[in-house]
Amino acid sequence: MATNDHDSHEIDELSGTQTTGHEWDGIKELDTPMPRWWVRTFYATIVIAFCYVIYYPAIPLIETSTVGVSGVTARGTVEEKLAAVKRDKSKLDVKLANTALENVRNDDQLYRYAVAGGESLYKVYCTQCHGSGAQGAVGYPNLNDDDWLWGGDLDAIRTTIAHGVRNDADDDTRLSMMPSFGRDGILSNTEISSVVEYVLKMSAKDHNPKRAIDGKAIFAENCASCHGDDGLGNRDLGAPNLADALALYGNDRQSLTRQIIAPRHGVMPPWLKRLGEPKVRQLAFYIHSLGGGETAK
Numbered sequence: 001m002a003t004n005d006h007d008s009h010e011i012d013e014l015s016g017t018q019t020t021g022h023e024w025d026g027i028k029e030l031d032t033p034m035p036r037w038w039v040r041t042f043y044a045t046i047v048i049a050f051c052y053v054i055y056y057p058a059i060p061l062i063e064t065s066t067v068g069v070s071g072v073t074a075r076g077t078v079e080e081k082l083a084a085v086k087r088d089k090s091k092l093d094v095k096l097a098n099t100a101l102e103n104v105r106n107d108d109q110l111y112r113y114a115v116a117g118g119e120s121l122y123k124v125y126c127t128q129c130h131g132s133g134a135q136g137a138v139g140y141p142n143l144n145d146d147d148w149l150w151g152g153d154l155d156a157i158r159t160t161i162a163h164g165v166r167n168d169a170d171d172d173t174r175l176s177m178m179p180s181f182g183r184d185g186i187l188s189n190t191e192i193s194s195v196v197e198y199v200l201k202m203s204a205k206d207h208n209p210k211r212a213i214d215g216k217a218i219f220a221e222n223c224a225s226c227h228g229d230d231g232l233g234n235r236d237l238g239a240p241n242l243a244d245a246l247a248l249y250g251n252d253r254q255s256l257t258r259q260i261i262a263p264r265h266g267v268m269p270p271w272l273k274r275l276g277e278p279k280v281r282q283l284a285f286y287i288h289s290l291g292g293g294e295t296a297k
Contacts, residue, residue: 118286182261
């Protein structure tokens with residue numbers, strides 16, 4: 001039970017502090033005031049809060065808030081900073097678009113901007129096909145190695161990105177079509193098998209030597225015009241090198257046979273109209289920097 005007797009204030013024997021006169025079930029409340037420094041700090045925070053409400057936008061309304069004397073908002077500050085960054089990027093974009101590809105490396109700031117921007121763009125537009133590490137997959141080229149279908153210098157990479165491969169959206173797209181030697185009856189199954197053995201021989205894989213001899217003649221008549229007499233490919237035609245250990249669709253006996261019978265032809269979209277010249281160049285510099293980039297011819 002609580003009692004309140006303001007006339008019965010007394011001094012607590014244990015603490016030496018005056019009581020408030022309030023008592024609950026025999027427990028008396030001590031009259032201990034807050035420390036002055038704390039009270040002053042509390043009043044100061046009230047004054048500061050009042051000044052803040054006046055100076056900054058603070059009081060929410062139905063669709064907006066009070067403007068405040070300063071008119072400064074966190075959103076506005078961020079937008080100003082973003083606008084400043086955008087202006088700086090625009091200047092670098094113009095410079096990148098108008099600088100010869102081979103001269104960009106001479107400008108350290110411009111080159112770092114190109115590679116960093118290309119890395120960001122790659123994550124958005126290219127990882128779906130070429131992988132997050134640019135390692136590629138079956139039918140999607142590995143961009144880390146030095147095996148290039150159309151060339152690995154900056155200009156060749158930029159052209160491939162800008163116009164794509166075998167698409168209907170760009171008149172300057174890269175084009176290369178391998179005939180369906182089996183499906184169209186150009187070669188018999190026996191001849192295809194012999195060519196496969198010869199290709200396996202060129203890439204230093206286990207093969208049937210006797211069949212490879214027959215395949216060499218068939219290769220020279222049907223395949224050398226694109227892949228070259230020695231099978232090293234032709235970048236002007238997008239014809240792959242058949243004499244190395246890398247292959248877009250696999251270089252085992254089964255994969256080679258399937259590709260000769262009814263070849264698969266991958267399609268890459270053109271990015272120039274969608275991204276613009278500066279971003280295409282950024283992608284070119286980033287891909288060139290991955291490790292397989294070549295110097296200009």
